[in-house]
Amino acid sequence: MFYELGRYLIFIRSMFFKPERFQVFLSRTIHEMNNIGVGSLPIVAIISIFVGAVTTVQTAYQLVSPLIPLSVIGEIVSDSSMLELAPTITCLVLAGKVGANIASEVGNMRITEQIDAYEVMGINSSGFLGLPKIIAGLIMIPSLIIIANSLLIGGGIIAAKLTGIMSPSEFVQGARSTFKFFTLSVSLVKSFVFAFIITSVSTYEGYFTNGGALEVGESGTRAVTRSCVLILFFDFIIAKLML
Amino acid sequence: MIELNHVNKSFNEKQVLFDISASFVPGKPNLIIGASGCGKSVLLKCMVGLMTPETGHIVYDGRDFVSLEYEKKKDIRRELGMLFQGTALFDSLTVQENIEFPLKMFSKMTPAERIDRVNFCLERVHLKDVNDKYPAEISGGMKKRVGIARAIVLDIKYLFCDEPNSGLDPITSRVIDELLEDITSEYQITTIINSHDMKTVYDIGEKIIFIFKGKKWWEGNRHEIDAVRKENKELDSFIKASQF
Numbered sequence: 001m002f003y004e005l006g007r008y009l010i011f012i013r014s015m016f017f018k019p020e021r022f023q024v025f026l027s028r029t030i031h032e033m034n035n036i037g038v039g040s041l042p043i044v045a046i047i048s049i050f051v052g053a054v055t056t057v058q059t060a061y062q063l064v065s066p067l068i069p070l071s072v073i074g075e076i077v078s079d080s081s082m083l084e085l086a087p088t089i090t091c092l093v094l095a096g097k098v099g100a101n102i103a104s105e106v107g108n109m110r111i112t113e114q115i116d117a118y119e120v121m122g123i124n125s126s127g128f129l130g131l132p133k134i135i136a137g138l139i140m141i142p143s144l145i146i147i148a149n150s151l152l153i154g155g156g157i158i159a160a161k162l163t164g165i166m167s168p169s170e171f172v173q174g175a176r177s178t179f180k181f182f183t184l185s186v187s188l189v190k191s192f193v194f195a196f197i198i199t200s201v202s203t204y205e206g207y208f209t210n211g212g213a214l215e216v217g218e219s220g221t222r223a224v225t226r227s228c229v230l231i232l233f234f235d236f237i238i239a240k241l242m243l
Numbered sequence: 244m245i246e247l248n249h250v251n252k253s254f255n256e257k258q259v260l261f262d263i264s265a266s267f268v269p270g271k272p273n274l275i276i277g278a279s280g281c282g283k284s285v286l287l288k289c290m291v292g293l294m295t296p297e298t299g300h301i302v303y304d305g306r307d308f309v310s311l312e313y314e315k316k317k318d319i320r321r322e323l324g325m326l327f328q329g330t331a332l333f334d335s336l337t338v339q340e341n342i343e344f345p346l347k348m349f350s351k352m353t354p355a356e357r358i359d360r361v362n363f364c365l366e367r368v369h370l371k372d373v374n375d376k377y378p379a380e381i382s383g384g385m386k387k388r389v390g391i392a393r394a395i396v397l398d399i400k401y402l403f404c405d406e407p408n409s410g411l412d413p414i415t416s417r418v419i420d421e422l423l424e425d426i427t428s429e430y431q432i433t434t435i436i437n438s439h440d441m442k443t444v445y446d447i448g449e450k451i452i453f454i455f456k457g458k459k460w461w462e463g464n465r466h467e468i469d470a471v472r473k474e475n476k477e478l479d480s481f482i483k484a485s486q487f
Contacts, residue, residue, distance in 0.1 A: 021348050113331035120291050120403075121345055122320030 011204050015127040017136070018095035029132040036098050036133070036199075037140030041147070043097060044090055048148040051085055052077065052155025060165045074156070074174025080189045083190040083243075088147045088235050091194035094141060095227035099202040103223035104134055106206025107216035115207070134196065141189055141195035143189040149187060186242050193238060197230045244269050244384060245290070245401065245433060247419055254287055260296065261458045268433040268450040272424055274438055277454035283437045284328075286454065290435070291325055291403055294403050303401070321349060324394030324432075326404040330386040332378040332393070338365075339374040339422060340470065342393045343411035349397060364392040368422060384415035395426060402427070404436040406444060420446050441485040442469065453478050 019025035059073045106129055109115050118125040153175060157168045205223040209215050245267045252260040259282045267273040275283045288294040290301055292308060301308045303319050311319070332341050342361045346352055354358065365373070368388040378386055387407060394402055404423060408416035424447045425433040438444065444451060448465040455477045463471065472479040 024347055068272065086288060106335075107452040112334070113327045113329055114333055116293050117325070117327060117333075119293055120320060120325045122317040123348060 007208070008201075008204050011126055011130075011207065012200060012215045012226070013195035014124070015130045017124045017127045019127065020123055020130070025128075025132060028128075029135050032132045032136035033140050035101070036136050037095075037144060040094055040097055040144060041184070043093060044144050044148050045151055047089065047093055048086065049155035049158070051089055052081060053151035053159035055080060055085065055152070056156035056159045056165065056171075057163060060160075060163075069174075071170045071174030071177065073160070073166060074171035075178045076174075077156040077171075078153050078175035079178060079183060082149055082183045083239075084235075086148040087145050087187050087190035087194060088231065090145055091141065091191065091198065091231050092228055094194075095231060096199050097223050098137070099176075099198050099223045100220040102199065102202035103206040103209075103220045104216055106130075106203055107209035107219040108206075109171070110207060110209045111191075111212055111216060126203075126207060130207070133203055134199045137195040137199035138192060141198070142191040142207055145150075145187060145191035149184070189242065190235065190238050193234050195233050196233065198227050201227045201230065244304060244368040245435070246300075246302040247286075247290070248300040248302065250286070250289060250296045252282075252289055252294065252296045260289070263299070263454075265452050265459060265462060267433055267435060269433045270427065270435060271449035272427050272434045272447040273450040273452070274436050274444055274448045275452050275454060276441075276444055276448075276481070277436055278439065278443075278458075278484070281454045282305065282457040283454050287405055288433070291323055292320060294472050295446050298467050309442055321397065322400040324397070324402045326387065326390045326394050326402070326407055328405040328409055330378070330390040331391055332386060337375050337377055338381065338389050341378070341389060341420050342396050345393065345397050360396060361392075364396050365389075367395070367426070368392045369418075383410050384412075384418065387415075387419050391419075391422060391426065395430065395432075399430075400432055402432050402434040404434065404438075406437050406439070408438065408440045413442070416440060417446070418441070423447065439481075439485060441482055448469065453481070455481075 042179070055075060055077050059076050063073060106115075109129070115125045118128055132202050160166045160171050161168050202223040205219045205226070209219045247263055247265045250260055250263040251258065263286060275286060277283045279401055285294060287412065289296045296309060299309070303322070306319060308316060308319055320408060333344065336344065339358070339361050342364055343357050346357045350357070361374070365371070368391050370385060370388050370392070373381055373385065373389070378389070381389070401466075402423075407419050411419065418459075420443050426432070436443065445465050448468070451463055451465065451468060452459060453461040461471065461475055461478050467476065468478070468482075473483055
């Protein structure tokens with residue numbers, strides 16, 4: 001475990017060299033932003049709308065007292081969306097989609113000697129491959145989380161209206177009554193940390209792949225499981241530190 | 244000129260290279276031969292900096308590659324080109340983009356100049372109308388030639404080839420051998436080829452180093468090899484096993 005941690009830290013440090021050619025680095029970063037961000041938007045949208053809808057229905061089911069106003073449902077759904085559901089659920093899904101993709105791409109480059117080719121050319125392969133992915137993740141994943149926050153609340157409003165639990169205006173009134181910028185900032189801090197975990201762990205797993213196609217698959221699996229465990233661990237740490 | 248001085252390399256407890264010292268003939272094809280697993284690929288990887296020997300020196304024109312700092316090693320690496328066994332073409336890039344890649348990274352050429360250079364290199368390796376194809380869409384022999392074109396697109400001094408004929412039919416193998424020989428003499432580069440193809444050895448081996456169980460067992464040239472094989476049991480077995 002300590003060997004892996006040490007190797008991971010050395011790998012991360014090795015990425016931070018001056019890029020050989022800034023123009024090429026920029027175009028790679030934009031390409032990765034498209035892969036990570038735009039490519040993940042449909043799945044993030046679908047999951048967010050349904051999680052928002054289910055949370056609304058389940059919260060309404062649990063709040064049976066006539067003394068509690070219905071707008072509290074909006075309050076609970078919006079707060080829990082920002083604090084936990086949007087960053088954590090979305091990033092667990094992204095660990096599966098983006099993480100596996102990065103690990104298999106880099107792992108395949110390793111076993112086909114493409115990474116060696118970069119090194120022979122005098123290019124810092126870890127920085128050239130990894131840094132654009134990390135920067136793209138740090139830009140795009142928080143953006144996806146902001147979208148997920150909105151869609152979760154949107155999904156809640158739709159579910160509330162379709163099932164007749166409450167009117168959209170009651171929901172919005174509840175959501176707005178307790179909105180604090182701090183709640184959103186917790187969501188963003190989580191999304192930055194999770195974005196770094198997903199992209200760096202997956203690149204690391206792919207970069208140190210040894211063997212053939214089977215090992216590339218194993219690297220993908222390891223990238224997803226380790227990213228998920230680390231996301232949950234840091235979710236707890238951030239919650240404890242910030243709340 | 245490349246010189247190896249007392250190079251040793253091991254993995255964990257297993258030593259794979261034992262005190263290898265040699266020099267290579269500048270401007271000629273030099274061959275490192277030996278059976279699979281004898282350590283010739285490890286030696287080549289040490290020479291290009293993909294692995295670091297435990298002890299010993301690898302000297303490029305008086306510069307000790309092993310002891311240089313990372314940034315200084317880059318200067319030597321810019322003088323190297325390498326053709327990998329599996330070609331190592333970037334599979335997300337087209338043939339043109341693959342060859343253009345080193346130019347984009349290290350030259351100040353304009354896009355038009357880069358395309359001209361790419362087309363010149365493709366013509367040099369006898370390839371036409373493949374600019375927009377992806378590596379997965381071309382044959383093994385064509386991939387090797389694209390690999391050579393990418394290796395020579397910058398003005399290199401040293402060309403390393405790891406088993407350039409592996410996976411190729413005998414006719415295509417000869418085409419690749421001739422191409423490597425022509426490019427070596429035309430650009431006066433020092434070419435170092437890892438091979439266990441004896442036809443290559445007899446055709447282009449101006450300097451041959453035979454590695455046996457991680458040790459330099461014999462060195463000479465293609466004109467001497469037949470004369471010494473009778474006295475060198477291991478070399479003789481290797482040549483016989485290659486059924487030449």
